Amino acid sequence: MTGVRVGRSEVTVGRLGLGCAQLGNLYTPIGEADAIATVAAAWDSGIRYFDTAPHYGLGLSERRLGDALRALPRPAYAVSTKVGRLLVPERSGGGRRDPEGFDVVADHRRVWDFTADGVRRSLEASLIRLGLDRIDLVLIHDPEDHQTPALAQAYPALHELRAQGVVGAIGVGSKQWQVLHRFVTETEVDAVMVAGRYTLLEQPALDALLPECEQRGVSVFNAGVFNSGLLAVPRPHAGLPYEYADVPPAVLDRARAIAEVCERHGTSLPAAALAFAAAHPAVAAVVVGAHGPDQVRRNAALSAAAPPAGEFWSELVAEGLLRPDAPLPAPSVGAV
Numbered sequence: 001m002t003g004v005r006v007g008r009s010e011v012t013v014g015r016l017g018l019g020c021a022q023l024g025n026l027y028t029p030i031g032e033a034d035a036i037a038t039v040a041a042a043w044d045s046g047i048r049y050f051d052t053a054p055h056y057g058l059g060l061s062e063r064r065l066g067d068a069l070r071a072l073p074r075p076a077y078a079v080s081t082k083v084g085r086l087l088v089p090e091r092s093g094g095g096r097r098d099p100e101g102f103d104v105v106a107d108h109r110r111v112w113d114f115t116a117d118g119v120r121r122s123l124e125a126s127l128i129r130l131g132l133d134r135i136d137l138v139l140i141h142d143p144e145d146h147q148t149p150a151l152a153q154a155y156p157a158l159h160e161l162r163a164q165g166v167v168g169a170i171g172v173g174s175k176q177w178q179v180l181h182r183f184v185t186e187t188e189v190d191a192v193m194v195a196g197r198y199t200l201l202e203q204p205a206l207d208a209l210l211p212e213c214e215q216r217g218v219s220v221f222n223a224g225v226f227n228s229g230l231l232a233v234p235r236p237h238a239g240l241p242y243e244y245a246d247v248p249p250a251v252l253d254r255a256r257a258i259a260e261v262c263e264r265h266g267t268s269l270p271a272a273a274l275a276f277a278a279a280h281p282a283v284a285a286v287v288v289g290a291h292g293p294d295q296v297r298r299n300a301a302l303s304a305a306a307p308p309a310g311e312f313w314s315e316l317v318a319e320g321l322l323r324p325d326a327p328l329p330a331p332s333v334g335a336v
Contacts, residue, residue, distance in 0.1 A: 004284045011136045018296065023038065023060065024055075024102050025057050026057070037293045046300065050078070055142075056102065058098055062129035083119045083139070084141040084143060087108040089107065136168045173195065175196055180192040181208055184216060192218060194224075195223045196227055196243065203323050219282075222285070230251070231255060236256050275302075309331075
């Protein structure tokens, strides 16, 4: 598969990836047919990188993604999944719904486990759910409150699995850039997945994390670039999520101000958000979720389109809506 190499590994990915949390019924349920159609639309749009996790719908996302990919040529795509949460059967679920944002029956419970044994058990279960014989990229998932065991046990286990060729590349994913920075400086990860910390709305990862990744050759997977959905519509409004909760008024006002600049320059908030998210040289891929085929096709088309002109970015900076030191999209950028 052609694309961008992940760190120093042999794994390559396209510049746009499909985040598959929605396949696990994030927020609202989608049917099996719609889940398969979503992945098919991504494939038809040229997307060849797919990110999932056991956490997403208590394994539902992995199962659906595996079903959707089964008939496609394995060398042509890359898959990432995550470790850190083991899924344990919950016999006392009694039909309860999952309390962590996924509309599924709570027939399993998540157990934090960053031990070497936990990493191996998690990967074995993921391979079964996905129906694959290997994982291209494995990410330590949300180790914010478990950094010591993640660094001392989970990372060495993945390092060994990478050396053995069991997995292609390894990394860590988090919403906290400081955690990712620690792994970049203290380990030999190939990649980090930064969620919501380098977007058109806010850029805290710009100060230390992204420069360190660029210097060390660590690939950045930029996820959550719509800030949980706030930037996914042309005109943000109350009721949209931000950080998986209701958007605060001050944050909504900022998003609306950016959207107004977009309208004045003939672009849209989602288009500008995608273009900006991919522009930093450390970013290997932008990972975007979708609730159905139409959203996939829209995001792929926006990603492939020419970015807004320089005057648009200059106005954002002048209005105090964008940091002046943030790298901007080149006029020719815009390919899946």
